[in-house]
Amino acid sequence: MSKHEMLGAPRGAEQSELACTINGEEMKLEVAGSKRLLSVLRDDLALTGTKRSCEIGRCGACMVLVDGKPINACLTMAYQCAGKQITTIEGIGADDGGMDPVQRAFLEEGGFQCGYCTPGMIISVKALLERSPDPSEDEMEEALSGNICRCTGYGGIKRAVERAIEWRRKAP
Amino acid sequence: MAMNKQTKPESPIVWQPSDVAEACTLKQQLGEDGVFVAGGTLLRTWWEAGIAHMPSHLIDISGIANMQKPITLVSSSQDRQICQIRAAALLSEVRNDSHIRTHYSLLTTAMKNIAAPSIRNLATLGGNVLSRVGDALPALLVYEAMLLWHDGQGEFEQSLAEWLLEAQVSHAWKNRLLLAIILPPVDQPEQEGHGRLDVYHKVGRREVFTPSITTVAMSAAVGADRHIVEVRIAVGGGQTAPKRLGHTELLLEGGKLDRSLLQSCYSSVLEHFRPVGDVFASASYRQKTAANLIVSELWKAMQPKS
Ligand SMILES: Cc1cc2nc3c(=O)[nH]c(=O)nc-3n(C[C@H](O)[C@H](O)[C@H](O)COP(=O)(O)OP(=O)(O)OC[C@H]3O[C@@H](n4cnc5c(N)ncnc54)[C@H](O)[C@@H]3O)c2cc1C
Ligand code: FES
Ligand code: FES
Numbered sequence: 001m002s003k004h005e006m007l008g009a010p011r012g013a014e015q016s017e018l019a020c021t022i023n024g025e026e027m028k029l030e031v032a033g034s035k036r037l038l039s040v041l042r043d044d045l046a047l048t049g050t051k052r053s054c055e056i057g058r059c060g061a062c063m064v065l066v067d068g069k070p071i072n073a074c075l076t077m078a079y080q081c082a083g084k085q086i087t088t089i090e091g092i093g094a095d096d097g098g099m100d101p102v103q104r105a106f107l108e109e110g111g112f113q114c115g116y117c118t119p120g121m122i123i124s125v126k127a128l129l130e131r132s133p134d135p136s137e138d139e140m141e142e143a144l145s146g147n148i149c150r151c152t153g154y155g156g157i158k159r160a161v162e163r164a165i166e167w168r169r170k171a172p
Numbered sequence: 173m174a175m176n177k178q179t180k181p182e183s184p185i186v187w188q189p190s191d192v193a194e195a196c197t198l199k200q201q202l203g204e205d206g207v208f209v210a211g212g213t214l215l216r217t218w219w220e221a222g223i224a225h226m227p228s229h230l231i232d233i234s235g236i237a238n239m240q241k242p243i244t245l246v247s248s249s250q251d252r253q254i255c256q257i258r259a260a261a262l263l264s265e266v267r268n269d270s271h272i273r274t275h276y277s278l279l280t281t282a283m284k285n286i287a288a289p290s291i292r293n294l295a296t297l298g299g300n301v302l303s304r305v306g307d308a309l310p311a312l313l314v315y316e317a318m319l320l321w322h323d324g325q326g327e328f329e330q331s332l333a334e335w336l337l338e339a340q341v342s343h344a345w346k347n348r349l350l351l352a353i354i355l356p357p358v359d360q361p362e363q364e365g366h367g368r369l370d371v372y373h374k375v376g377r378r379e380v381f382t383p384s385i386t387t388v389a390m391s392a393a394v395g396a397d398r399h400i401v402e403v404r405i406a407v408g409g410g411q412t413a414p415k416r417l418g419h420t421e422l423l424l425e426g427g428k429l430d431r432s433l434l435q436s437c438y439s440s441v442l443e444h445f446r447p448v449g450d451v452f453a454s455a456s457y458r459q460k461t462a463a464n465l466i467v468s469e470l471w472k473a474m475q476p477k478s
Contacts, residue, residue: 033186034230056220057213057291069264070290075213079186079232080294124290145380146288 020081022047023091033079038062040078041088049089049119060147063120064088070127072146089119092126101167102126102160111160113151121147125161133168184230191237195349196324202229208349210234210260210296213287214303233298233349234260243269252357256320259298259350263308264289266297275358278311278389281372288381298350301332304339309414310389311372312353313406320352327351336413366393366401369473373465375409377452384409385453386461394473398429407462412447419444420466429474437470438463 018029022045031040038055041047041064051061055074062073065087092100102125105111112118121144128135128143135143140161149157187206189195199206206229209215218224233239242261245253255276257266266272267283286292286300286307300306301319309332317332324347330338332353339345369392376382386409393402403421408414420440427433441463449455 032183034183056217057287060288060290063290066293069293071293072290075211075216075291075294077186077212079188080212080234141380142284143289146290 016079018078018082020083021085023087029078031078033077035078036074037064037076037078037081037086038073040081041073041086047088047090051116051119053116057146058148059117060120060124061117063123063147065123065127068127068130070124070143070146087123089122092122100126101171102129102164105160105164105167106157109160109163110156111152112149112156117147117149117151121149121157125164128161129164129168134165184227186230186232188232188235190235192322192349192351195231195233195236196322198229198231199347199349200324202231205229206231208233210299211262211294213291213295214299236260238351242266243271245271248357254357255355257297257353257355259296259301259352261297263287263292263295263297263300266308267292276311276315276355277370278314278372278391279308279355282308282311282374282387282389285372285374285380285384297353301353302345302350304336304413305408305411307374307384307387307408309336310387310406310408312355313414313416314389314391314404315355315358316404318354318356319350320354321345321348322351323348329354333416336415340413365397366395367473367477368392369394369400369469371469373469375461375465386410386447386458386465387414388462388465390466390469392424392473394429396477398474399426400424400429400470400473401426405466407441407445407447409458409462410448410450410453412458417441417444424470429470434467434470434474438467441466 016033018031020027029040029044031044038050038052041050042052050064050073053059053061057072057075063070064073066081066084092103094100102122106118106122124144124147128139132139187198189198199208205227207227209230209232219226239258239260242258242265244256246256248254255271263283263286267280273280283292287295297308300308312332318329319332319335320327320329335345369390372389374384374387376384388407390405392400394400403424405417405421406414407417420437423436423440442459445459445462447455447458449458
């Protein structure tokens, strides 16, 4: 029987080693297995692009990719990330340091105002387009249904998604 | 297995049993201090809302060996396929499964209507069932789903409908491990000239990503002569434990869909569906919503096919 927090550590302790990959970098972190991923990212690793808002899965501001799938970091506990590939908004950009087409589309189409929901939106759109490069309107709506924006009225966001699809289609 | 139960940790200790026996032993030893966790999405909601306190120990069921394959098909005696969905199957896995989409379409629709994709990537069908109010339940009731449990001594099956009644009066099930949700083979439209009426509706306060006010799942076969048979209707929503509307089903079964039958059906739903109201929607609003949804679908089914 393994107590996840303790893989290798003495029983009864609360800390354990979390081995995972964050934005392409292999990491071994000493954290409680039940600590939220959101807190690991923001408080322990200073990856503050992932936003903290409702903390109960309702807003999507804390969205990250876990093995390529969108997941709310505020609902995910550290032990659920063992051996996984985690990508935050800081890890979305192109390898040459430039922006991902989805990021550029949000910028150029005015897909944000205050910007608080934007990292989460971009993560959800990125996941959608990786899975379904030419999504239907229904798929788009479903993919973004867990991301709430209080500013834009979603018009700019929708335009940004459409633009990102177009760019990706034209990309060599 | 030595555990120091005196010191309450600031955050729960997470145990990851690799098989069912270990999981059940842990639960027996930890008692109320140890809680099974699947996706943890509902537990987190309860902890944050103060509905449940964070336990000292979490028993993670996702690593249990026979929980790994989410959906398996088993041949029954008449060479028809029984579908076993592991309790730890993610809602997204159930949503995207082609066998479920083809044979249990109400469940696929239910999945699409639960939370949002990111939550469905964490949350499980077992957790949804054991919430006792999950949106999967009306669809599962219509398919007459069975639950496969392990109580530490051995495995046993129980009908979902029976468990929902048991859970109203006893907490004994909280010491058991749910292994799988079993869907019996569906009898498809076998009667000549009959079309299927399969509907699942969840009405909330927003169009998507919203808690349910009223959820209705209904399945029946309707003939060209408007006779309706094989009627199954389940209702739920909000904090109401879902249930089958047996009286309404009987009233409809074998009848001919017409204005008078629809009126009786409407009254029957109002009489037999007893939802729980809250500050957002009263019990009577929920009753009427259910009755309207059911009757409007029956009305559509009795229109001549163009
Ligand atoms: C933002 C948000 C939106 C939501 N929207 C909806 C919605 O629209 N519709 C809906 O129905 N639900 C909704 N939920 C509730 C919840 O996410 C789902 O019901 C989900 O399916 C629960 O699954 P889980 O694996 O996360 O359960 P957990 O939180 O892991 O567990 C839930 C309960 O079941 C027990 N348990 C879990 N698995 C087992 C097992 N195999 N054996 C024994 N006990 C077990 C746990 O001890 C706990 O008591 C929402 C939740 C959130 C956070
Ligand atoms: S902070 Fe995680 S969904 Fe709102
Ligand atoms: S841009 Fe402000 S919340 Fe979306």
